[in-house]
Amino acid sequence: MEEKKKIQLFIVDDEPGVCNLIKVFFTEFGYEVTKAQSGQVLFEKLNKQDLPDIILLDIMMPEMDGYEICKIIKNDNELKKIKVILYTALPQYAIKEKAQEAGADAYVTKDIDPEELSKIIMKMIVK
16 A cells, blocks of 8 residues: 655744744644754755755744745745745734745744644645
8 A cells, every 4th residue: 555645844943942843743743844944954955856845934034034035945946846835923914915025825924723734735735
C-alpha cells in the first residue's frame, strides 16, 4: 500500500518560541515541518529539488521582512510555485494591500486557530 505524501510546511519566524509552537501543532496534524528564523536561513535551506508545498512567513522580521522574502520567492521561476502565507500580529486590514503586492497566496493573523489555518492550507494544496 502506498503511503500518503505529507504536506511540506516551512515556517519562517524570528521568534523561536512561535516556530516551535507552530511546528508542534502541524506535526500533530501530519505535516512535515521545517523552520527557519530568517529569510537568509530559508534560502540557504531551500532545496530546489524538494520544494515545500507551503511557506508560512512572518511579516515583521529584522534584516529582510516577510514582504521582501515573498517577492523574491514569487519572482523566481523555480520557487514561485510554492504557496506563501504571510502571517502577522498586525490586523488584516493593515497588511492586505502589501501582502497582495508581494504576491502572497494568503495572509492571516497570528491569533488564528491552528485547525483553521490547516483548513486554509488544505484548500490551497487541493487547487
